[in-house]
Amino acid sequence: MKVLVVGSGGREHALCWKIAQSPLVSEVVCAPGNAGTARVARNVAIPANDVDKLVHLATHEKMGLAVIGPEEPLCLGLADRLRAAGIPVFGPSASGARLEGSKLFAKEFLTRHRIPTAAYRRFDRSGQAKAYLEGCRTWPQVIKADGLAAGKGVFVVHTAKEGCSVIDTVMEERRLGDAGNQIAIEEFLPGEEVSVLAIVDGESLCVLEPVMDHKQVGDGDVGPNTGGMGVYSPVSLFSRRLQWQVEQNILIPTLHGLRRDEIDYRGVLFVGLMLTDAGPRVLEYNCRFGDPETQAVMRRWKGDLVPYLVAAANGKLSELEAPQWDERTCVGVVGAAEGYPASYRKGDVINGLEEAERVEGAVVFHAGTKVGAGNSVLTDGGRVLCVTALGENVEAARKAAYAAFDEIRWDGKFCRRDIGTRRHRAAEVGG
Numbered sequence: 001m002k003v004l005v006v007g008s009g010g011r012e013h014a015l016c017w018k019i020a021q022s023p024l025v026s027e028v029v030c031a032p033g034n035a036g037t038a039r040v041a042r043n044v045a046i047p048a049n050d051v052d053k054l055v056h057l058a059t060h061e062k063m064g065l066a067v068i069g070p071e072e073p074l075c076l077g078l079a080d081r082l083r084a085a086g087i088p089v090f091g092p093s094a095s096g097a098r099l100e101g102s103k104l105f106a107k108e109f110l111t112r113h114r115i116p117t118a119a120y121r122r123f124d125r126s127g128q129a130k131a132y133l134e135g136c137r138t139w140p141q142v143i144k145a146d147g148l149a150a151g152k153g154v155f156v157v158h159t160a161k162e163g164c165s166v167i168d169t170v171m172e173e174r175r176l177g178d179a180g181n182q183i184a185i186e187e188f189l190p191g192e193e194v195s196v197l198a199i200v201d202g203e204s205l206c207v208l209e210p211v212m213d214h215k216q217v218g219d220g221d222v223g224p225n226t227g228g229m230g231v232y233s234p235v236s237l238f239s240r241r242l243q244w245q246v247e248q249n250i251l252i253p254t255l256h257g258l259r260r261d262e263i264d265y266r267g268v269l270f271v272g273l274m275l276t277d278a279g280p281r282v283l284e285y286n287c288r289f290g291d292p293e294t295q296a297v298m299r300r301w302k303g304d305l306v307p308y309l310v311a312a313a314n315g316k317l318s319e320l321e322a323p324q325w326d327e328r329t330c331v332g333v334v335g336a337a338e339g340y341p342a343s344y345r346k347g348d349v350i351n352g353l354e355e356a357e358r359v360e361g362a363v364v365f366h367a368g369t370k371v372g373a374g375n376s377v378l379t380d381g382g383r384v385l386c387v388t389a390l391g392e393n394v395e396a397a398r399k400a401a402y403a404a405f406d407e408i409r410w411d412g413k414f415c416r417r418d419i420g421t422r423r424h425r426a427a428e429v430g431g
Helices: 010-019 051-060 071-075 078-084 094-101 103-112 126-134 160-172 240-260 293-300 306-314 394-405
Strands: 002-007 027-032 065-068 120-123 141-145 154-157 183-187 192-200 205-207 216-218 222-225 230-233 267-276 279-286 329-336 362-366 369-371 377-379 383-391
Touching: 002 010, 002 051, 010 027, 010 293, 010 362, 010 383, 027 051, 051 078, 065 078, 065 306, 071 078, 071 094, 078 094, 094 103, 094 279, 103 120, 103 183, 103 279, 120 126, 126 160, 126 183, 141 160, 154 160, 160 183, 192 240, 192 293, 192 306, 205 240, 230 293, 240 267, 240 279, 293 329, 293 383, 329 394, 362 394, 383 394
Parallel strands: 002 027, 002 065
Antiparallel strands: 120 183, 141 154, 141 183, 192 205, 192 267, 216 222, 230 329, 267 279, 329 383, 362 383, 369 377
């Protein structure tokens, strides 16, 4: 069968790379794709948010499966439109995508279904939000823009003055556009942050291996949040007991909540968790595979991914056995363009990609890249690529990932040099 993958980031390159290995697949088509997906799929120049053209593409080419990568087309209802056209889809309906598309909808869902999360207050006027912050006695506080903000809508503030400045930026200056029409202010949860992903078919779920992301731009977790500067898996602190807690207290209640609310959810449920002394708490939901989490998950997934995508799309996930995982550690290092996560330059020539993939255990996934003149590869985004490597332990994987990363060259390239070195407080946090 032919498979359509929608999106153009590192997540989509990793998905195309894994799907193309399946004996069930005759061709992978990626819309719009990047220079990396062009190596394993046929790119079609249709933007991920052009719902009408994507539906026409899928029906005209008789796709056997559509896999929707980014959150925006999901929130725009692409999965609903494709299903209505008879195309099996791995990705939730627009109503399910609201778990990511609206932070306030997600908080109300969590509260309604008694799923552990941080206490919060909702504001649609900047003056009320500022007055609330000026009366706070506990710090820090967390300010979240309600709508989609490309991973840049969450702010941890330590004083009322700092918080009021963020509110001005988001609600008055509208730096995040309509995403800042409303905000949530919630309590700050101390602890360790971890990402847990599960494949869901509306009735059943399949929990994937946990992943640890590095959000801040600088070494030592300093500087502004980004879409993700690096990743590693497995996560040592995620014990079997803790996994049971997360499944029983968060994942299963979420699935039940979706069913009670009559929300059609077939795809990935991505839960950002804080492992606190009182147990795991939900920070946020995402309605799709993460980036760069997907790169690590795909490297460690043993066997064929496609049957799980098809089963989720068709509501038959319970018929499959749990997937098998490579026991080695995967470390992924994101290479970014100068200036990221603020304004950054594009169009620089990337060299050394072939040399990087000669490093044992390394695979390079493209994110913000495009094909230039003479088949050259150019930078075309803030996060340019993610260099992944497998190793017998974290140190071996780190060594290989950075060795491969250092083979790659473009003007203004930078990365964090401490991916995978985070020291956890305990191996039984929340347990």
